[in-house]
Amino acid sequence: MTSSDISVELISTVADAFERGTALEIQGGGTKQFYGRRPAGSLLRVKGHQGIVNYEPTELVVSVRSGTRLSELQQILAEAQQMLGFEAPAFGADATVGGMVACGFSGPARPYRGAVRDAVLGVKIINGRGQQLRFGGEVIKNVAGYDASRLMVGAMGTLGVVLQVSFKVLPAPEVTMTRTFEMSELLALEQMNIWAGRPLPLSACAFYADRLSVRLCGSGDAVLAAGREIGGDEERDAITWWASLREQGLPFFSQEEPLWRLSVPPATGPMNLPGDCLIDWGGAQRWLFCEHSADALRQVVRDAGGHATLFRGGNRDSEIFEPLQSVQWRLQRELKRAFDPRSILNPGRMVEGW
Amino acid sequence: MLQAESRRVRGALIAKLRDILPRQFVLTETEQLRPYECDGLTAYRQLPWIVVLPSNSEEVEKILALCTARGVPVVARGAGTGLSGGALPHPHGVLLSMTRFDRILSVDRANRTACVQPGVRNIAISEEVEGMGLYYAPDPSSQIACSIGGNVAENSGGVHCLKYGLTVHNILKLEVVLMSGESVTIGADALDMPGYDLLALMTGSEGMLGVVTEVTVRLLPKPAVARVILAAFDDLAVAGNAVAAIIGAGIIPAGLEMMDNPAILAVEDFVHAGYPRDAAALLLCELDGTESEVEAGIREVTRILELQGATEIRVATDEAERQRFWSGRKNAFPAVGRISPDYYCIDGTIPKKRLGEVLTGISKLSNEYDLRVANVFHAGDGNLHPLILYDGSQAGAFERTEALGGKILELCIAVGGTITGEHGVGVEKLNQMCIQFEMPELDQFHAIKKAFDPAALLNPGKAVPTLSRCAEFNAMHVHKGRLPFPELPRF
Ligand SMILES: Cc1cc2nc3c(=O)[nH]c(=O)nc-3n(C[C@H](O)[C@H](O)[C@H](O)COP(=O)(O)OP(=O)(O)OC[C@H]3O[C@@H](n4cnc5c(N)ncnc54)[C@H](O)[C@@H]3O)c2cc1C
Numbered sequence: 001m002t003s004s005d006i007s008v009e010l011i012s013t014v015a016d017a018f019e020r021g022t023a024l025e026i027q028g029g030g031t032k033q034f035y036g037r038r039p040a041g042s043l044l045r046v047k048g049h050q051g052i053v054n055y056e057p058t059e060l061v062v063s064v065r066s067g068t069r070l071s072e073l074q075q076i077l078a079e080a081q082q083m084l085g086f087e088a089p090a091f092g093a094d095a096t097v098g099g100m101v102a103c104g105f106s107g108p109a110r111p112y113r114g115a116v117r118d119a120v121l122g123v124k125i126i127n128g129r130g131q132q133l134r135f136g137g138e139v140i141k142n143v144a145g146y147d148a149s150r151l152m153v154g155a156m157g158t159l160g161v162v163l164q165v166s167f168k169v170l171p172a173p174e175v176t177m178t179r180t181f182e183m184s185e186l187l188a189l190e191q192m193n194i195w196a197g198r199p200l201p202l203s204a205c206a207f208y209a210d211r212l213s214v215r216l217c218g219s220g221d222a223v224l225a226a227g228r229e230i231g232g233d234e235e236r237d238a239i240t241w242w243a244s245l246r247e248q249g250l251p252f253f254s255q256e257e258p259l260w261r262l263s264v265p266p267a268t269g270p271m272n273l274p275g276d277c278l279i280d281w282g283g284a285q286r287w288l289f290c291e292h293s294a295d296a297l298r299q300v301v302r303d304a305g306g307h308a309t310l311f312r313g314g315n316r317d318s319e320i321f322e323p324l325q326s327v328q329w330r331l332q333r334e335l336k337r338a339f340d341p342r343s344i345l346n347p348g349r350m351v352e353g354w
Numbered sequence: 355m356l357q358a359e360s361r362r363v364r365g366a367l368i369a370k371l372r373d374i375l376p377r378q379f380v381l382t383e384t385e386q387l388r389p390y391e392c393d394g395l396t397a398y399r400q401l402p403w404i405v406v407l408p409s410n411s412e413e414v415e416k417i418l419a420l421c422t423a424r425g426v427p428v429v430a431r432g433a434g435t436g437l438s439g440g441a442l443p444h445p446h447g448v449l450l451s452m453t454r455f456d457r458i459l460s461v462d463r464a465n466r467t468a469c470v471q472p473g474v475r476n477i478a479i480s481e482e483v484e485g486m487g488l489y490y491a492p493d494p495s496s497q498i499a500c501s502i503g504g505n506v507a508e509n510s511g512g513v514h515c516l517k518y519g520l521t522v523h524n525i526l527k528l529e530v531v532l533m534s535g536e537s538v539t540i541g542a543d544a545l546d547m548p549g550y551d552l553l554a555l556m557t558g559s560e561g562m563l564g565v566v567t568e569v570t571v572r573l574l575p576k577p578a579v580a581r582v583i584l585a586a587f588d589d590l591a592v593a594g595n596a597v598a599a600i601i602g603a604g605i606i607p608a609g610l611e612m613m614d615n616p617a618i619l620a621v622e623d624f625v626h627a628g629y630p631r632d633a634a635a636l637l638l639c640e641l642d643g644t645e646s647e648v649e650a651g652i653r654e655v656t657r658i659l660e661l662q663g664a665t666e667i668r669v670a671t672d673e674a675e676r677q678r679f680w681s682g683r684k685n686a687f688p689a690v691g692r693i694s695p696d697y698y699c700i701d702g703t704i705p706k707k708r709l710g711e712v713l714t715g716i717s718k719l720s721n722e723y724d725l726r727v728a729n730v731f732h733a734g735d736g737n738l739h740p741l742i743l744y745d746g747s748q749a750g751a752f753e754r755t756e757a758l759g760g761k762i763l764e765l766c767i768a769v770g771g772t773i774t775g776e777h778g779v780g781v782e783k784l785n786q787m788c789i790q791f792e793m794p795e796l797d798q799f800h801a802i803k804k805a806f807d808p809a810a811l812l813n814p815g816k817a818v819p820t821l822s823r824c825a826e827f828n829a830m831h832v833h834k835g836r837l838p839f840p841e842l843p844r845f
Contacts, residue, residue: 056705056707057602058598058599058601058602058706058707059601059705059706059707059736060601061705081604082604104546110545111545114519114523115545115546117551117554118519118522118523127798129794131794131798132794133792133794133795133798134791134792134795135795137770137771137772138705138770139703139704139705139735139736139770139771139772139775140516140703140735140736140737141511141515141520141703141732141735141736141737141772141775141776142703142772142774142775143508143509143558143774143775143776143777143778143779144772144773144774144779144783144787144790144791145779145787145790145791145795145799145817145818146555146558146559146562146563146799146802146803146818147509147522147554147555147557147558147559148555148798148799148802150522150551150554150555151550151551151554151555153551153554154546154550154551155550155551159550170606171604171605171606172604174604190464193464193465193466196466196575197463197464197466197486197487197488197575198487198575199487199575199576199577199578199643199644200575201643201644218643218647219643219647219650219651221644221646221647221649221650222643222644222646222647225644225645225646225647226644263542263544263545263546264544265462265465265467265543265544266465266545267462267464267465281545284544284545285545305542305543305544306542306543306544307542307544307547307548309548321548321549322548322549324548324549325538327532327536327537327538328538328539328540328549328552331532331538331552331805331806332549332550332552334804334805334806335550335552335555335802335805337801337805338798338801338802338804338805339798339801350549351549
């Protein structure tokens with residue numbers, strides 16, 4: 001595998017941009033450019049910063065440079081029968097580790113094995129002053145200093161250029177089995193949440209078009225026993241189906257309308273919103289193709305205790321992400337200032353104005 | 355502050371606080387203040403100026419707004435079991451005791467969450483939801499006493515955190531009052547929140563960024579079966595290899611704990627758990643899951659332990675025996691407390707593969723400083739708790755103990771680990787922070803603090819050392835290897 005350290009070059013570019021106060025658009029593989037508000041600034045390419053820096057399967061930790069391709073990392077972990085628990089979507093063969101962390105997307109396993117942020121143990125970043133900083137580390141338990149590592153996840157590169165990330169990895173499951181059920185949305189939501197309250201080896205629950213799919217992962221014994229307990233039909237060719245769900249390759253995802261991502265408490269009943277909806281994360285993540293006004297849609301989701309993101313399509317100059325409330329907005333703005341005082345890193349990618 | 359001036363300011367503040375709280379919840383007499391002078395790190399003591407006991411967030415908002423207006427520092431306190439002096443009072447500050455926030459507000463069975471006030475004891479949550487087959491996973495050894503608010507502030511872990519995560523992995527939402535007196539919701543009832551992950555930032559922030567007034571925790575289904583294996587070894591490094599072998603085989607135990615011989619002896623004398631007294635190391639490995647899964651796991655772990663050279667292997671046959679095996683580990687601290695007038699608990703984390711080397715290093719240091727050390731170890735996640743035995747009544751003994759503790763932490767850093775796995779920095783490890791982090795990193799921490807608390811009134815002087823302190827420490831440290839006047843607090 002390729003290994004190259006271009007951190008010196010990246011640091012000097014950021015330091016220079018800080019001096020001049022000019023904006024940088026950080027780019028990994030460029031596979032998630034559709035996401036977030038419209039980027040601005042001159043391109044800072046991180047892709048050349050590649051390589052696995054440290055991987056010790058028995059420590060359950062891998063440290064990797066941010067330009068490393070996600071697919072490459074996954075392959076190396078698979079060779080040691082390990083994996084990233086959160087099942088990150090790649091959205092393209094070029095997706096990098098840095099882009100994955102910056103976007104913070106987690107796949108169908110998220111409710112059962114944790115999100116990207118749950119697996120992050122440490123980072124090396126360049127802040128908006130062009131300083132190289134190291135937070136967290138390569139050990140599973142570490143509370144020295146504020147947790148600035150997890151803060152990078154989902155920050156869309158607005159707090160720092162991610163140079164290196166250490167993840168906690170998990171053993172790959174011995175056996176995977178998928179069971180499917182015909183049922184209504186209402187019943188499916190109830191059923192997923194009843195099962196999630198029982199000690200079953202669940203690793204994904206999704207629902208679309210009257211069909212509930214449940215994935216079980218773990219030791220052979222546990223999966224067989226759980227399969228008997230929950231019933232349903234065994235789906236033989238499920239691996240591709242779950243991958244297409246994760247990568248948004250299912251036919252459902254090729255609709256014309258803007259695509260919304262609704263993040264709600266898992267047991268929330270069917271959402272009273274127009275449009276075609278697919279349920280993932282055992283009810284906690286709902287994909288909705290919908291032309292509805294953003295304000296009205298957001299109100300419905302907020303009333304359910306959640307928030308809505310315009311994931312794809314629609315007006316990218318509008319607030320893509322849930323607008324923040326006053327104190328929350330100020331805190332986040334101050335935090336952005338703390339890391340990037342001249343607002344040179346991906347300005348405007350998350351919130352208008354900074 | 356001059357004494358007369360100080361008395362006047364204090365008096366005026368007390369009067370204002372009594373407008374906010376009923377009289378009996380504003381403590382001002384020395385004998386009332388005494389119980390608050392230290393947390394679990396009893397070597398550091400400071401009588402608070404004033405103690406207040408609010409019971410709702412409106413009161414907390416008013417108290418913080420008042421203190422901000424008057425430039426008075428505030429220190430939040432949960433159950434006071436912290437081991438790094440995080441809740442150590444400020445001599446001219448208000449100590450905010452959160453013990454009256456003691457209600458479980460609601461349990462949402464369908465969503466598997468509980469909303470509780472921060473003063474609720476950790477174990478009370480699991481007790482409340484036991485009938486639903488659910489529990490709250492992070493289980494610090496102090497769980498019968500420590501508060502969930504303190505757990506959030508320290509990102510506490512427990513025996514089960516290798517498999518089930520730390521506090522940060524098991525909370526969803528916080529209500530927080532900022533030093534300005536404003537309330538803000540951080541996190542959500544959903545699995546993620548818009549904007550930056552302030553929930554992660556708040557967790558483990560040692561009461562420096564805001565006062566937590568409500569916590570929504572995630573509940574997990576209780577595993578159907580849990581069984582524990584006890585294994586003895588005649589060599590610590592061999593036991594360390596066994597730990598790596600178990601994890602390398604793709605097994606994530608629900609708990610994986612180790613003790614060295616001095617710890618085994620102390621525990622055996624105290625609770626008679628039936629541990630082999632002559633073992634150099636003892637490993638406890640718990641597996642949970644379905645009946646058949648645990649059966650298979652026990653067979654596999656037993657095979658690995660034999661292969662790795664365990665001198666004795668016992669599988670607990672029933673729940674009573676399982677509890678007995680664990681009772682030793684869970685009572686390790688008090689057991690050590692019985693064999694020595696005082697003990698000092700260190701909390702470093704290391705990569706597991708360096709265990710042998712680190713334990714050898716600790717034993718060398720122990721000889722050098724002429725102080726006994728007993729080691730208990732969250733082996734699965736590399737979190738080491740060396741317990742230094744000393745006699746605080748002997749002149750200089752505590753200073754020597756602290757110096758030895760500092761050296762052990764430096765050793766942890768040197769092998770790629772960290773100075774604190776779960777107890778926090780508090781006032782205790784400020785110097786070691788200067789070694790673990792570079793100046794720009796510490797500077798970044800101060801900038802984060804400033805975003806939340808621009809006047810630096812909340813728990814000032816804790817968790818992150820000032821740059822000037824580090825400049826001074828590093829200069830001294832390089833030349834002499836020891837900080838002069840370690841007894842002087844340097845805020
Ligand atoms: C015998 C023993 C065993 C222990 N075992 C473990 C263990 O296994 N794992 C582990 O992680 N820890 C352990 N600890 C350490 C300690 O119990 C934990 O750190 C615990 O989380 C502290 O909780 P507390 O309520 O006592 O907090 P306190 O000691 O009162 O306070 C700790 C910190 O939290 C802040 N704080 C408290 N409440 C709030 C609030 N509402 N809002 C904002 N900040 C707040 C304080 O300002 C302080 O900085 C142990 C301690 C003892 C004495």
